[in-house]
Amino acid sequence: MKIFVVATRTGKPEDVAPHLAAEAKKALQFVADDFFREIYSRADGNGAILVIEADSVEAAKQRTNELPLVAAGLLDLDFYPVGPYRGIVALAEG
Numbered sequence: 037m038k039i040f041v042v043a044t045r046t047g048k049p050e051d052v053a054p055h056l057a058a059e060a061k062k063a064l065q066f067v068a069d070d071f072f073r074e075i076y077s078r079a080d081g082n083g084a085i086l087v088i089e090a091d092s093v094e095a096a097k098q099r100t101n102e103l104p105l106v107a108a109g110l111l112d113l114d115f116y117p118v119g120p121y122r123g124i125v126a127l128a129e130g
Contacts, residue, residue: 038073039096040116041086047110058104071099083111093117 045052066072074087090096093115105111 037090037092038118039088039090039093040118041088041096041100042114042116043078043083043086044112044114045083045105045110046112047105047108051108052105052110055104055108055110062103066099 063072063075067075071088071090072086073089076085078084088096088100090099096115097113100106100113103111106113
């Protein structure tokens with residue numbers, strides 16, 4: 037299942053900074069594991085957009101709880117499971 041995740045920083049930059057190296061290391065591990073498929077910085081500088089591959093939203097939530105910023109309560113995550121665009125499916129069937 038593909039899941040889009042909107043990550044929003046909730047802590048002050050000075051609170052977040054000590055966790056950034058560990059956060060980057062964990063993110064790279066998730067990329068290597070094919071859990072994080074894509075990572076983008078938000079243009080507003082307040083977080084990231086992730087594309088995750090997981091069996092379920094619950095499984096994705098459990099795994100992302102391992103991120104140091106999430107564990108420290110400095111990053112909120114909103115999960116949006118996605119599928120093929122319905123308009124294309126309708127055209128293909130019609």
